[in-house]
Amino acid sequence: MSHKTPTSARSCNANTTMTSNSTPSRNSFRPPSRISLVPKSSSPIQPPRSRPGSAMSISRPCTPSLKQQEPYTGTISVSIRPNPNTNDNKNWIIDEFDNSITNAEDGARFVFDNVFPMDFQLSNFQVYNKSCLSIVNKFLNEGYSGTIFAYGMTGSGKTFSMKGSDADPGFVELAINDIFSKINDSSTTKKYSIEVSYLEIYNEKIIDLLSTASANQDLKIRDDSDFGTKVIGLTSAAITSKQQLLQLIKRGDTNRKTSATDFNARSSRSHSILQIKLKVIDLFSETELKSTLSLCDLAGLERAATSLERRKEGSYINKSLLALSNVINKLSSSALEHIPYRDSKLTRLLQPALSGSSLVLILCTIHMGGNQQSAQQCVAETYKTLRFAARAKDIVINVERNTGRRLDGDSARMIQELNSIIEQQRQEIAKLQNSGASMLAPSADLESARVVQLEAENRVLYEKLDHFTRLTDLQKTETVIVKNDILNDIITSGADNLQVLMANIEDFYKRMTFESNEHKAYISHLETQLKMESINSATTATIPTNDSSELYDVLKDQEEEIVMLKEQLKDKDQIIKSLSKTTRLRRLVDNNAASSSNASSTTSTLDTDFKRSNTTTLSLLHLDKENYAPDLKEFKLSPKRQHSSYDLLQGL
Numbered sequence: 306m307s308h309k310t311p312t313s314a315r316s317c318n319a320n321t322t323m324t325s326n327s328t329p330s331r332n333s334f335r336p337p338s339r340i341s342l343v344p345k346s347s348s349p350i351q352p353p354r355s356r357p358g359s360a361m362s363i364s365r366p367c368t369p370s371l372k373q374q375e376p377y378t379g380t381i382s383v384s385i386r387p388n389p390n391t392n393d394n395k396n397w398i399i400d401e402f403d404n405s406i407t408n409a410e411d412g413a414r415f416v417f418d419n420v421f422p423m424d425f426q427l428s429n430f431q432v433y434n435k436s437c438l439s440i441v442n443k444f445l446n447e448g449y450s451g452t453i454f455a456y457g458m459t460g461s462g463k464t465f466s467m468k469g470s471d472a473d474p475g476f477v478e479l480a481i482n483d484i485f486s487k488i489n490d491s492s493t494t495k496k497y498s499i500e501v502s503y504l505e506i507y508n509e510k511i512i513d514l515l516s517t518a519s520a521n522q523d524l525k526i527r528d529d530s531d532f533g534t535k536v537i538g539l540t541s542a543a544i545t546s547k548q549q550l551l552q553l554i555k556r557g558d559t560n561r562k563t564s565a566t567d568f569n570a571r572s573s574r575s576h577s578i579l580q581i582k583l584k585v586i587d588l589f590s591e592t593e594l595k596s597t598l599s600l601c602d603l604a605g606l607e608r609a610a611t612s613l614e615r616r617k618e619g620s621y622i623n624k625s626l627l628a629l630s631n632v633i634n635k636l637s638s639s640a641l642e643h644i645p646y647r648d649s650k651l652t653r654l655l656q657p658a659l660s661g662s663s664l665v666l667i668l669c670t671i672h673m674g675g676n677q678q679s680a681q682q683c684v685a686e687t688y689k690t691l692r693f694a695a696r697a698k699d700i701v702i703n704v705e706r707n708t709g710r711r712l713d714g715d716s717a718r719m720i721q722e723l724n725s726i727i728e729q730q731r732q733e734i735a736k737l738q739n740s741g742a743s744m745l746a747p748s749a750d751l752e753s754a755r756v757v758q759l760e761a762e763n764r765v766l767y768e769k770l771d772h773f774t775r776l777t778d779l780q781k782t783e784t785v786i787v788k789n790d791i792l793n794d795i796i797t798s799g800a801d802n803l804q805v806l807m808a809n810i811e812d813f814y815k816r817m818t819f820e821s822n823e824h825k826a827y828i829s830h831l832e833t834q835l836k837m838e839s840i841n842s843a844t845t846a847t848i849p850t851n852d853s854s855e856l857y858d859v860l861k862d863q864e865e866e867i868v869m870l871k872e873q874l875k876d877k878d879q880i881i882k883s884l885s886k887t888t889r890l891r892r893l894v895d896n897n898a899a900s901s902s903n904a905s906s907t908t909s910t911l912d913t914d915f916k917r918s919n920t921t922t923l924s925l926l927h928l929d930k931e932n933y934a935p936d937l938k939e940f941k942l943s944p945k946r947q948h949s950s951y952d953l954l955q956g957l
């Protein structure tokens with residue numbers, strides 16, 4: 306059976322097809338495939354045909370696309386990847402060095418940008434690097450939109466290449482890795498933002514794979530001035546991290562329709578399109594660049610399935626793939642005829658990409674063989690795919706590049722403001738980092754110093770209070786003892802001990818006066834301290850902390866103590882007052898002593914005088930006791946005083 310096709314006559318010359326305005330990178334936009342039949346000596350060489358959106362003025366009206374763009378003229382990039390799962394690979398000969406695949410039977414030879422070997426060791430990463438990376442780089446760095454899609458028979462390896470596995474990630478994940486390694490490069494002055502949408506076309510219905518709404522949506526497509534076409538109501542998720550995007554895609558994949566078919570245990574029953582919209586703002590040049598990367602995993606061309614439902618799905622899949630094939634045919638044809646983009650949702654959505662708004666890579670996956678029964682069918686299917694690939698390779702596209710729109714006044718102003726805020730914050734952070742410890746320490750030190758100071762003051766005040774309490778107690782005790790002693794002396798002693806009695810009273814008087822002065826000095830010191838503390842607390846703290854509230858308590862106690870001390874002072878004053886009266890007694894005693902020495906000649910006189918003296922002393926004492934009485938009543942006013950020493954004197 307011969308598979309000669311008319312496309313062989315339309316092969317292009319490699320040297321004439323690359324008319325790019327920018328230098329194409331290695332492996333990208335290679336010369337279009339040369340489909341030749343070995344028996345034919347050569348194919349006529351034709352110039353590349355202009356397609357929609359091309360630089361030729363007579364081209365068809367192109368899909369509305371990004372403004373201010375530079376054209377990039379080239380062809381669609383096509384790569385062939387065979388599925389190595391086969392037990393018969395005698396039908397096709399692959400030459401990976403000249404990127405050709407030749408039919409072993411009839412010698413038909415196809416040349417593409419990449420023809421990969423049938424090799425289990427060939428990883429997705431290797432295929433991606435050779436076929437997709439240049440488009441992803443142009444998308445990331447030069448503002449080009451890119452479309453990568455996998456096309457081929459069911460079970461030929463489209464999903465294997467696009468999605469991959471954990472061990473061998475596919476093009477989607479590899480592209481995302483590249484995108485995020487670019488975005489996360491902190492040395493750049495560019496600000497990136499990403500939005501993602503993910504849809505499937507199932508039985509000619511557009512379903513939003515990221516939507517949480519109930520199933521069976523059928524979203525509508527509209528023309529769009531920015532992106533050519535737009536799906537109305539499609540979720541567009543803002544992405545901030547690679548993990549978030551991968552999670553989102555994973556969630557979308559679980560919504561995607563896959564089923565076991567006669568030919569693939571997990572066959573994609575729909576076409577899926579993942580769109581990554583990138584916006585790059587250059588903070589330096591204040592320009593904005595928008596581009597879109599579309600990654601499509603198409604459902605495979607179907608053979609008739611046994612299941613009714615699979616047959617129905619298959620017919621929709623085949624119908625849309627046929628529409629795609631027609632569009633590719635017409636785009637590759639020299640005739641300027643109508644391109645039936647609207648024949649299917651798939652072609653309508655791919656319209657902007659195929660008509661020049663996007664660089665395009667098609668990965669065609671093929672079966673190399675089959676079992677005895679299906680070998681012929683398999684070869685026919687591979688022929689079909691290769692013819693599709695060859696036609697696609699013939700399409701010359703004039704891709705428009707977004708050169709970066711200058712931001713409008715408001716946006717530029719906002720960016721300037723944001724830049725200056727960032728600069729300010731950078732400086733603040735640097736300042737904080739440089740003097741971090743020394744900046745923070747002073748206030749902390751100040752606070753802790755204040756606490757230490759308050760604690761020390763507290764301690765001092767407590768000690769003073771304690772000391773004072775002890776002192777007061779001691780004084781009270783001493784006073785009582787001394788007074789008791791005095792009283793005892795007075796009561797029990799006779800005239801012989803009068804000198805000792807008076808000496809004791811004088812001693813006591815002196816000590817009282819000294820202590821009283823000491824108390825007065827201490828009270829005035831405490832009052833000054835109190836004033837200082839109240840001034841300090843008014844200026845340092847409005848809300849008392851635990852420490853300061855303790856301090857207030859101490860101060861309050863001290864105030865009370867001062868009141869008490871003042872009362873005690875009154876006591877002491879009274880003591881002093883009463884003791885001063887004893888000086889009169891002393892004078893009398895002294896006078897008595899003098900007169901008794903003068904009249905020592907007669908015992909009777911002496912006895913009489915002594916008796917008189919004693920009587921006088923006792924009467925004076927009696928008088929003094931009376932003198933105390935009105936003063937002593939005052940001390941009962943002190944509520945805190947439990948046993949005033951003067952209570953004892955009341956008994957005098």
Ligand SMILES: Nc1ncnc2c1ncn2[C@@H]1O[C@H](COP(=O)(O)OP(=O)(O)OP(=O)(O)O)[C@@H](O)[C@H]1O
Nearest residue numbers: 388389459460461462463464465569572573604605
């Ligand atoms: N290059 C490859 N190396 C190893 N195994 C592969 C390769 N390509 C495909 N396969 C295997 O072949 C089977 C079918 O592959 P896959 O599901 O990717 O096909 P498909 O083209 O997506 O099919 P469908 O159109 O039905 O969804 C899978 O088990 C996959 O692991």
